[in-house]
Amino acid sequence: MKTFIYPEMMVHVPMCTHKNPTFVLLATENSDLFGEELGRYRDIHSVVVESGNLLESLRNVADKTLDVAMIDTLSSDSAVLAHINRILKDDALMVIKHPDLDDVSANTNLMQILGNYFKIIMPYHLEDGSTLLLCSKEYHPTADLILQRSDLLEGHQYYNCDIHVAAFAMPQYVRKNYLGIIRN
Template structure:
């Protein structure tokens, strides 16, 4: 897999879905690869922290429009993410491979406590992430102008954005009633 695909998808999918992203939190041990993509968004403030529940719990309430998380999810983490998220926030979070159905169903059920829309999407090769949104739908509410005006992408564009959410019927059947779209 090309190394540029993952960071482009983890950053541009949620930022081109959010109506007006102003503040973004990156929870990652390797935020520099995501930060490079964030530089394409003028006027968006970015904060990077290590994947540690204590670091998240020290953040202010209702602060972030978008959260990009490369941390193993649990209900304590999601409660903190909900607390620091604005009312129309989006979360892009890594998760187990889709064929680990029970682990993913549990995670998606936990996410459903806080987010209205939960959809897996392809972030390159066989890797997927979850986009969880309190308000905006990743294919219906894509900001096409923002997506098309991004410069210097090697992979991401508005067509890839929509296509990343396509999945085979065998996956849809496994997650019927769990994926919220």
Template structure:
């Protein structure tokens, strides 16, 4: 998979879904490429922290519109992420392959305690990420102007955005009642 596909999909899907994506948090041990993608959004204020529960727990309440995470999550992590997100925020995280059904169901059930919408989406090839949203639906509330006005992208556009949420029937059936859309 081309790295630019991963980076563009991890960043632009939540930023183009959020009504006002101004304050963005990246939780990663290697945030440079993700940070470069966020910089394409001129209105964005970026904060980057390492994959550390201590760093997350020190952040202010309701201070971010979007959190993009590459940290291996657990219940404590999600509690802190929920605390730092605003009431209409987006959260994107990497997760096990959708073929690892039990691990994903467990992860999605935890996310379901905090988010109204939880949907896997393609980030290139057979790789997927999870978008969790407190308010906005990633296909119904896509900001088309923002999605198609980002300069210099190699992969992402509004058509790719919507198409990335298409899942086969076997996934829909396996995750029925777990995926919240």
């Protein structure tokens, strides 16, 4: 597996979708993996918290301070998701790991909880077959893609503006399974 794909897609999809991301939360046990990708952006203030005790870590973050949250762990805990919502600004977005798209019941539960907080909820594919879930209060990941930002990034091995858009293409059976649950 190409280890650069996951961090590039976790970081660059939200960072190239949000109009002006300046405050970013990264919840992970692998901060070095994502730190290099975040380092490609100027004027970004990032907070890294361990994903092992996410609820406790989020309690210390002030309300409505974050533009982007990147959650490198599977969490459908409604308390954790409520805290994430509390710390996100009104136009913020989040990327979170989630169950495989074939696990419709687990994803349905997670997406229904997220639907309380986000206008847009869209899974996107990675080359290894896994998916991430982009949740946005304002920006659409394909309609609001900042092409100039995505094209001017240097040093990545996988991500580009074409991959960004293509990652959101879903086969028909997935669309049918999630009809009324995925919000785009």
